Amino acid sequence: MIASLIQIAVVCALTFTLIPAGVWREGARAETTATASLLKFEGQDDDALAIVRRTDSAGRGADGKLPQLTSEEHMRRATVYFANRAFTEAREHWQTLITRYPTDQNVPAALFSTGRSFFQQQRYRDALPVFEELGLKHPQTKDGRDGFYYVAPTLLRMNRPAEAAARYQAYLVQFPQGERIEDAHLNIIDSLREAGRFAEAALWVTRTRERFPNMPAETNALFARLRLEMAGGNWQAAVRTSEDLRRAKFDRKVTTSPTELSYLHAYSLERAGSTEQAIKAYQAIPDGANSYYGGLATARLQTISGAAKQIADARALRVRTELAAASSSYPVPYRESILRHTTARKVDPRLMLAIMRQESGFRPRAKSPAAARGLMQLTIDTAAKYASRARLGNVQEEDLYRPDASIQLASEYLAELAKMFPNLPEAVAASYNGGEDNAARWLRRALQPDPGVFTSEVGFAETKDYVAKVMSNYRAYRELYTNDLRRR
Template structure:
């Protein structure tokens, strides 16, 4: 009953929030319809601040084209306004969210070139690299991230820039360059979550390269100490990847032992994967353990069904 009350309150809040958002959006659309010149362009008396406000409302509602119209109006009509870098950033971000990555890249690079001393300029350089990565141009992305590191050694995204260089070189099929940056990142960010994420990047690289022995070694290093807040992985995932590496290396019994260390329950993604791997074992005893694990989860699913409204219980838990 308590769960149902919480759900009802939550849904009411969502509906109210959506209604409030719709009211603001409709008001902005109405203003745009009435405040246009004869040529169809937005009225020149609209201030830069008001253009920025309306663009923000449109962007929040994923109405990208009208948001860009207002940002472009700031750039065209108020070229010396303090909001111009933010307007360029908004245009680039809208293209990025639409997955129009080449247009996003071009705008981000213009922003980085024209306003390098602003936060928006720094973000422009960073996200121009991200756009390249999204387009599968990993080596070019890595070069842009390296440029960011060189220009802004104390930049807001200095840690992720290092990690993204690793990803860029990995996706570009340049593992030795990726490893060099893993080592460089570990040295610079020793003892932090960024170092942990660099080690995890090495584990992913080991698996991509089929270097199973080193994969086990890297997983063991990560499992040997507590994972700091901000890590991109967790113990269950690391155990699974270690077991996977052992299995691919032909150490099947060792792999089964590690798979069994991963708990399986309603919320255990890697536990379910581990149970499936155990169920595929040639060992009768291991398959029996897998069956026991699966049965225990099914019992939990059945018990949890009583926590949901009757008309939707089977839909939610199945």
């Protein structure tokens, strides 16, 4: 899976080995990333990975097994592999630790990381029993509590939303003061929605608001109700709820924004038949080169006849003028390579440039905290998945820094995503950042054909922000360049 959320969440008790850098919502990069810092070297550095691989190779016995190491050293080496998404090699160290030191204090962390590695690879059937075992055997540890919790997002990704909702509820009973108590409440709402149990989801909105008054969770629960009402086509209720939300307090833990709510309010007014009010509401959303929701508002105004279309045309002209003045910020590097690979796969080269600009800023040696490399910030597991289809051989980490290889592999991936999500580039961008399985769930939840409604369902803050930025880039490239990347 492409990184950025590719969210590597290493939640481990070994504080001298791992430094958590974020928390996960719904178990996802987007799911937020965590970085690993080792005693002797940085885990995400390519040199660190090479050192650990050489050390492991040199130390293996005649039977091919890892040498006798301390539990701490197993964790240290596994962390380097995991930070570089070398999951099989990481699991070998965790499993060896568990086998050789079954009562060691690092066992819960090794189990949790094993489950997370399967989860990251979308091997949910393998992850599920690991998390179940962890929650059953080590509930007194944070890793054990996290394992108990992660059964729920794993079930959700196995298309078992009713069971996921039940597991989140079990977490509330088992760990009433648990670290993930707010997320559990909110994810119950979304899981019940995915199970088609809208009335129960609405009840949990009320319970969550009562449990967390004047807190971000209360605002997030009200936002969940708005999305529930839009999905059900209850537009009058959606207008009222969006009005309430626009008066709420916003901080970094709130999963929506004033601009997003202004758009959803205007869209709800339009769908409720209040056209004149909707036009005024859309017009009140400023449009500009970097305004995703402003662009959506302009697009909606263009679909309404009469004065609304004239307003939309004037807004679009202002943005076009702004982009022309800023055209140097939207270059077309690697044009020949991009066109060669995207044309063969029927991918819009301007979408690739929009993603490239956000992912790496056109830096071929870029590497992210989630071990994504190169122009298109591919991870080694994603590259391996698409290498044969892209007619490349056995790709290695260093290959991802080669511009042509990165573009070739990403073209193959984007072509598949475009087939999965036709005519919805927001879902393509969300998949590239947060995983196609998550994007598919968010699309199913939306139940509306509008791109802004889909984006409101994106469950990871990083991915939602990513979608808005990529779509703003995409708008700019479409305004400035033809489909063969020539300046208009």
